[in-house]
Amino acid sequence: MHPSPRELQQLLSEARSLELGSPRQLQLLESLRTHCPAFVPALLISSRAELWNKDDSGPPEAYFGEIERMLHAAVESSGREPAALIGLARFMSVVRASPQAAEALYREASAKALESLEESWAGLIESLGEQDKMDEAARTAQSARALFPQSKQISEACEFAQLDK
Numbered sequence: 616m617h618p619s620p621r622e623l624q625q626l627l628s629e630a631r632s633l634e635l636g637s638p639r640q641l642q643l644l645e646s647l648r649t650h651c652p653a654f655v656p657a658l659l660i661s662s663r664a665e666l667w668n669k670d671d672s673g674p675p676e677a678y679f680g681e682i683e684r685m686l687h688a689a690v691e692s693s694g695r696e697p698a699a700l701i702g703l704a705r706f707m708s709v710v711r712a713s714p715q716a717a718e719a720l721y722r723e724a725s726a727k728a729l730e731s732l733e734e735s736w737a738g739l740i741e742s743l744g745e746q747d748k749m750d751e752a753a754r755t756a757q758s759a760r761a762l763f764p765q766s767k768q769i770s771e772a773c774e775f776a777q778l779d780k
Contacts, residue, residue, distance in 0.1 A: 737771070
């Protein structure tokens with residue numbers, strides 16, 4: 616039976632509380648990956664924990680290959696979310712010594728993060744306007760317009776919040 620989201624989060628929280636790369640943490644993370652192989656937070660933490668693991672069993676390339684597979688699974692399972700892209704980029708930069716691959720991943724993560732920021736600020740401006748928190752909406756709009764001066768989404772949110780009147 617597949618664990619519930621709450622159970623997954625509890626196991627993940629327990630794993631996070633342990634020393635990075637400790638045998639108990641690695642055991643918990645393996646259990647998480649077995650129960651839910653597409654659980655991105657577990658894949659990301661597992662990749663870091665495995666790098667910190669002090670057990671040198673096996674050839675380095677096989678060991679690094681498994682970590683890289685986890686990171687690629689995290690990227691694909693997450694729909695290429697910024698945190699997963701950043702995890703893979705760091706691995707490519709530090710372990711694989713491939714700054715070109717890392718650069719492309721960092722650029723993609725940055726673009727996706729900016730898209731999320733633009734959308735969240737637009738939503739925040741609208742929510743603040745609906746609550747008549749006009750000063751806070753105006754401050755948020757000022758920050759959003761500074762970073763996204765041509766954003767139709769921010770402009771529409773400001774109109775909705777009646778900031779342009």
